[in-house]
Amino acid sequence: MKMRAFVLAVPVLLFAAGSYADTTDVKTQSRVLxxxxxxxxxxxxxxxxxxxxxxxxxxxxxxxxLLTYETRDAxxxxxxxxxxxxxLGAVDLNYVHPLTGPVYIEGAxxxxxxxxxLIDIEPDEYGYTTVVPGFGFxxxxxxxxxxxxxxxxxxEAVSDQLPGVRIPFNGFMGTVGxxxxxxxxxxxxxxxxxxxxxxxxxxPPQPTGALPAAVCGPNGSHKDKCLRTIPPxxxxxxxxxxQMVVGTTLLLPCFVDGCxxxxxxxxxxxxxxxxxxxxxxxxxxxxxxxxxxxxxAAMIKTGPHFEGGSQIKQLEPDRFYATISYPIKKAGEIPxxxxxxxxxxxxxxxxxxxxxxVAARGALNEMIDWLxxxxxxxxxxxxxxxxxxxxxxxxxxxxxxxxxxxxICPLEHIRK
Amino acid sequence: MSRFRAPxxxxxxxxxxxxxxxxxxxxxxxxxxxLSGHAPYRQWVVYRQTxxxxxxxxxxxxxxxxxxxxxxxxxxxxxxSKAAVGRGPRVQRIASLIxxxxxxxxxxxxxxxxxxxxxxxxxxxxxxxxxRVLVQNDVYRMVCRDDxxxxxxxxxxxxxxxxxxxxxxxxxxxxxxxxxVHAGALAFASGVPLETGESR
Numbered sequence: 001m002k003m004r005a006f007v008l009a010v011p012v013l014l015f016a017a018g019s020y021a022d023t024t025d026v027k028t029q030s031r032v033l034x035x036x037x038x039x040x041x042x043x044x045x046x047x048x049x050x051x052x053x054x055x056x057x058x059x060x061x062x063x064x065x066l067l068t069y070e071t072r073d074a075x076x077x078x079x080x081x082x083x084x085x086x087x088l089g090a091v092d093l094n095y096v097h098p099l100t101g102p103v104y105i106e107g108a109x110x111x112x113x114x115x116x117x118l119i120d121i122e123p124d125e126y127g128y129t130t131v132v133p134g135f136g137f138x139x140x141x142x143x144x145x146x147x148x149x150x151x152x153x154x155x156e157a158v159s160d161q162l163p164g165v166r167i168p169f170n171g172f173m174g175t176v177g178x179x180x181x182x183x184x185x186x187x188x189x190x191x192x193x194x195x196x197x198x199x200x201x202x203x204p205p206q207p208t209g210a211l212p213a214a215v216c217g218p219n220g221s222h223k224d225k226c227l228r229t230i231p232p233x234x235x236x237x238x239x240x241x242x243q244m245v246v247g248t249t250l251l252l253p254c255f256v257d258g259c260x261x262x263x264x265x266x267x268x269x270x271x272x273x274x275x276x277x278x279x280x281x282x283x284x285x286x287x288x289x290x291x292x293x294x295x296x297a298a299m300i301k302t303g304p305h306f307e308g309g310s311q312i313k314q315l316e317p318d319r320f321y322a323t324i325s326y327p328i329k330k331a332g333e334i335p336x337x338x339x340x341x342x343x344x345x346x347x348x349x350x351x352x353x354x355x356x357x358v359a360a361r362g363a364l365n366e367m368i369d370w371l372x373x374x375x376x377x378x379x380x381x382x383x384x385x386x387x388x389x390x391x392x393x394x395x396x397x398x399x400x401x402x403x404x405x406x407x408i409c410p411l412e413h414i415r416k
Numbered sequence: 417m418s419r420f421r422a423p424x425x426x427x428x429x430x431x432x433x434x435x436x437x438x439x440x441x442x443x444x445x446x447x448x449x450x451l452s453g454h455a456p457y458r459q460w461v462v463y464r465q466t467x468x469x470x471x472x473x474x475x476x477x478x479x480x481x482x483x484x485x486x487x488x489x490x491x492x493x494x495x496x497s498k499a500a501v502g503r504g505p506r507v508q509r510i511a512s513l514i515x516x517x518x519x520x521x522x523x524x525x526x527x528x529x530x531x532x533x534x535x536x537x538x539x540x541x542x543x544x545x546x547x548r549v550l551v552q553n554d555v556y557r558m559v560c561r562d563d564x565x566x567x568x569x570x571x572x573x574x575x576x577x578x579x580x581x582x583x584x585x586x587x588x589x590x591x592x593x594x595x596x597v598h599a600g601a602l603a604f605a606s607g608v609p610l611e612t613g614e615s616r
Contacts, residue, residue, distance in 0.1 A: 077505075078505035078506075086503045087504075089501065089503065090469075090471050090472075090502035090513060090519070092513055092518065094512065094516055206516070209516065
């Protein structure tokens with residue numbers, strides 16, 4: 001009702017005034033623009049794809065200034081609306097993630113918190129969701145490549161690969177963070193090396209394709225210390241938290257003077273879990289505003305915090321269907337997420353104890369089967385829908401041994 | 417099916433044995449890749465090393481067309497190869513993926529193969545790649561790294577150079593100064609049998 005009254009009031013006021021001013025060119029706030037240059041990150045001095053404190057800032061901004069970043073898609077890809085699955089077979093993961101920045105925030109010091117409020121996201125016209133074999137939460141079930149090409153605007157995304165589906169725009173920064181300091185690089189590299197030796201998924205520094213080449217490339221000054229951007233860490237990065245929408249404020253601990261704020265890998269929309277491995281991935285123009293909270297970084301130890309208001313309510317479905325599952329599996333099955341720990345103990349068990357991963361896999365598999373049966377989709381179409389729209393939610397972590405996880409899918413986006 | 421077999425392969429279980437060997441060698445290759453520390457993204461590598469991904473590029477439709485035909489032949493002759501085409505945007509992507517061990521096999525023009533081998537433009541940023549030739553026709557070469565398993569090279573050469581799919585592919589003779597031909601492909605062309613249990 002309020003909106004309707006406002007819409008009616010505006011023409012009345014204009015009529016009363018008799019004329020109105022064109023305010024398009026009136027600037028009341030200063031803005032720092034970090035432009036995208038060239039077709040790919042390698043062509044762009046404002047783009048990088050590894051973390052190291054030796055990577056120099058490309059711009060400087062004052063707290064409170066509007067700060068606009070032109071960003072690239074997560075794969076720095078050449079994918080387009082005509083792309084087909086075989087185009088995924090030649091994606092080069094050395095280029096993940098092309099990030100815009102870093103930007104030096106005046107006055108920010110190590111130990112401060114940088115509060116980053118998301119002001120606006122302008123989406124590109126194209127986005128994609130991919131199923132890459134070997135990647136994704138159900139990588140043991142979905143073993144062949146698939147791509148959904150999305151046509152985007154400010155309202156919604158539609159795809160020929162998911163006919164009848166319209167995904168509303170709830171954009172957020174999939175990757176946003178600050179540069180680590182030397183102590184963080186050393187500590188994070190050490191723990192990830194340890195994990196890799198134990199058989200876990202850990203990505204060592206990879207100079208091939210690393211940018212900026214002068215620091216991280218094959219002949220770079222710190223080629224063996226530049227961290228990959230795929231895992232999120234205490235500095236933020238590839239967190240993929242869908243609630244970090246316009247109006248919310250992200251709190252990042254500063255590890256270097258000036259913080260080195262970077263942004264990239266923007267998502268048009270995503271479900272909690274991003275289960276297929278990708279959301280609706282896109283390039284975008286992102287505007288933020290920063291504030292320094294002096295000496296507050298000690299409060300942020302495990303990962304960034306974020307705060308907001310009613311934005312979170314806008315993400316909830318109008319109508320939904322949900323599945324629930326527990327840490328129960330088939331005897332002999334070793335989920336891919338558990339293989340690095342060895343299967344001697346897990347394999348024979350049907351019921352695992354207090355295991356959210358197995359519970360989540362069960363709820364997601366059940367939802368995919370329901371979507372297939374209800375809407376006549378293929379399983380991979382259902383998987384993609386779950387990745388961009390459905391939420392994995394933890395129900396309880398107390399009812400031993402069966403912690404409960406649900407998959408909640410909005411139904412109002414499906415028009416069949 | 418029999419026309420795809422090398423002369424020394426008798427009737428019966430020859431192809432089946434090859435398939436088993438291909439799988440065995442694939443697993444060994446994947447394991448080697450993981451242990452070598454060169455795998456930049458292990459989950460993806462698992463796919464690329466359990467499928468024979470033949471790289472082509474969008475900027476060379478002829479190579480892409482040939483890649484599709486080769487993949488179809490491979491899927492027929494050696495289904496366990498799970499051959500598929502991976503199409504990059506430009507030929508430089510093929511060089512980057514092979515150089516960084518994210519992929520094994522690609523089809524490029526003869527000129528581009530030579531430039532990749534020597535690290536010349538347009539591949540100067542990537543550097544020289546230790547390529548080997550598997551098969552070729554008048555225009556294109558199917559190339560791989562020098563450490564590509566001998567058995568794989570043998571079976572690919574057998575499937576593609578021995579096929580009548582009008583691909584026009586042959587295992588070339590080794591010419592001095594040219595990109596070396598893979599030892600496995602040469603073994604097939606020379607009529608040397610692939611020994612049971614041979615993995616490289």
